Amino acid sequence: MLSSATRFCLIGPGRLGSTLAVVLERAGFAVTAVVGRSDPAAAPAGWPPRLPLAAAVERADVLWLAVPDDQIDKVAAQAAAAIGAHGVDAAEPATLTAIHSSGLGSLDLLAPLAGLGVRTLCLHPLQTFAGGEPAPEALAAVPIAVTARPDDEAFGFALAEAIGGHPFALPDENKPLYHLAATVASNLLVALESEAAGLIGEAIGGGPADGLGLLARLVETTVTNLRAEGSIRALTGPVARGDVGTVRAHLALLETRTPRLAAAYRALSLEALALAAPRLDNENVRALRRALEHGAPR
Numbered sequence: 001m002l003s004s005a006t007r008f009c010l011i012g013p014g015r016l017g018s019t020l021a022v023v024l025e026r027a028g029f030a031v032t033a034v035v036g037r038s039d040p041a042a043a044p045a046g047w048p049p050r051l052p053l054a055a056a057v058e059r060a061d062v063l064w065l066a067v068p069d070d071q072i073d074k075v076a077a078q079a080a081a082a083i084g085a086h087g088v089d090a091a092e093p094a095t096l097t098a099i100h101s102s103g104l105g106s107l108d109l110l111a112p113l114a115g116l117g118v119r120t121l122c123l124h125p126l127q128t129f130a131g132g133e134p135a136p137e138a139l140a141a142v143p144i145a146v147t148a149r150p151d152d153e154a155f156g157f158a159l160a161e162a163i164g165g166h167p168f169a170l171p172d173e174n175k176p177l178y179h180l181a182a183t184v185a186s187n188l189l190v191a192l193e194s195e196a197a198g199l200i201g202e203a204i205g206g207g208p209a210d211g212l213g214l215l216a217r218l219v220e221t222t223v224t225n226l227r228a229e230g231s232i233r234a235l236t237g238p239v240a241r242g243d244v245g246t247v248r249a250h251l252a253l254l255e256t257r258t259p260r261l262a263a264a265y266r267a268l269s270l271e272a273l274a275l276a277a278p279r280l281d282n283e284n285v286r287a288l289r290r291a292l293e294h295g296a297p298r
Contacts, residue, residue, distance in 0.1 A: 001155075002155055002158045002159055002162065004028050004029065005030075006029055006030075006061045006062060007029075007030045007031075007032045007059060007060050007061045007062070008024050008029055008030065008031045008032065008060060008061070008062045008064055009031075009032060009033040009034070009035065009056045009057065009059070009060035009062070009063050009064065010024075010031060010033075010034050010035070010048075010064050010066060011034075011035040011036070011053065011056075011063060011064065011065045011066065011067060011075055011079070012035070012036060012065060012066040012067035012068075012071075012075075013034050013035075013036040013050075013066075014036075014066065014067075015129040015130070015131055016066045016101060016125075016129050017034070017036070017064075017066035017067075018134045019129055019134040019135070019138045019139070020064060020066060020163075021034065021048065021134070022134040022135070022136050022138070023134075023136060023138055023139050023163050023164065024163060025136075026136040026137075027162050027163050027164070029162075031048040032048060032049075032056075032059045032060055033048055033049055033050075033051040033055070033056035033059055033060060034048050034049070034050050034051070034056075035050070035051060035052070035053050035056050036050065053075075053078055053079060053082050054082040054085065057079055057082045057083055057096075060096075061095065061096065061097065062096070062097045062098075062099060063079055063096065063097070063098045063099070063113075063118075064098075064099045064100075064101070065079075065098065065099065065100040065101070065110075066101055067100075069102045069104060069105050072100045072102060072105055072109040072110070073109045073110075073111075073112075076098065076100075076109060076110045076111070076112045076113050077112040079098065079112070079113060080112035080113050080115070080116055080118075081112075083096075083113075083116060083118075084116070096113075096118045096119065097118065097119040097120075097121065097155065098110050098113045098114075098118050098119070098120050098121075099120075099121050099122065099123055099159075100122050101122065101123055101124050101125070102122065102124065103124045103145070103175065103178060103179040103182055104175055104176055104179040105122070105175070106172050106175065107120050107121070107122060107147060107148070107149075107172055119152050119155070120148075120149075120152070121146065121147065121148040121152055121155065121156045122145070122146070122147040122148070122170075122172075122175075123144055123145070123146055123147075123156055123159065123160055123167075124144065124145040124147075124170070125139055125142050125143075125144050125145075125165060126142060126143040126144065126145060126182060127139065127142045127143075128186050137164065139163050139164045139165045140164040140165075141164065141165070141166060142164070142165045142166065143165065143166050143167075143168060144160040144163075144165035144166065144167050144168070145167075145168060145169075145170035145178065146160055146167045146168065146169055146170065147169075147170045147171070147172050147175065153169065192264070193212070193215065193219065194208065195258070195261050195264075196211065196215055197209075197210075197211030197212040197215060198211060199211070199258075200214055200215060222234065231275055232275050232276075232278075235272055235275050235276055237272075238250070239269050239272040239273050239276055239288060240272065240275075240276045240279075242276070242280040242281070242284035242285075242288065244284065244287045244288055244291060247269065247288060247291050247292065248291050250265065251265065251266070251291065251292075266292050266293070269288075269292050270289070270292050270293070273285065273288050273289060273292065
């Protein structure tokens with residue numbers, strides 16, 4: 001069971017691991033060890049001791065693997081070997097919990113530990129961690145996906161709530177779809193805004209940083225409208241208005257200047273058209289679809 005006496009070992013003190021260390025300690029848990037490849041002397045003052053994996057597993061109840069996705073299975077195998085090398089009784093691994101935080105990866109990545117009887121879960125905060133000083137409130141009210149076997153789900157929910165998050169159940173087989181959604185919503189948004197910043201920066205004779213500054217309020221208002229009104233009512237702009245001439249002008253400009261962005265504009269505008277179609281007349285919908293599917297006149 002989860003309690004204030006539960007001891008945590010964090011494996012991988014990167015952006016997520018550093019945040020977890022601060023958040024767990026703020027929640028009243030003991031982080032007894034951190035495992036990482038960087039120089040222990042480089043750890044911030046007051047941080048938990050930086051230990052080799054073999055030593056860290058001896059002083060933890062929960063091993064939290066905050067390493068890149070393609071390293072999880074390797075680190076899980078190393079942790080399992082460390083447990084075995086210390087002659088842990090067969091019953092004792094059942095008191096251990098191992099967690100990874102891949103939004104895509106299956107629980108099977110922790111199979112070497114599960115094979116010893118260790119409880120295995122995945123907790124994935126639906127949040128982005130872009131660096132900077134870890135904040136104790138970083139997971140406050142953040143949705144946290146919990147992937148676990150039925151007997152272990154309650155532990156995952158309790159831990160997610162203890163660190164300030166809002167847990168929800170995510171079946172293992174649905175994780176690829178879930179992670180795709182998160183990537184489109186966050187990572188591809190950054191790429192899209194980067195393109196937009198470059199365009200507006202050029203339009204005003206500045207650079208991308210100037211463009212981002214100008215666009216920030218527009219993006220913030222759009223997200224606010226999305227939350228308050230939903231996708232259909234939040235959609236504005238030329239597609240929502242059925243303004244075929246503007247869409248054609250955009251496409252003509254993009255085809256000559258940024259063909260790669262033109263493909264993204266077409267695809268996303270067709271998605272916008274699906275949202276806007278019920279409030280447009282049929283001829284506008286057909287004209288917009290023709291322009292977006294077949295291109296601007298050359």
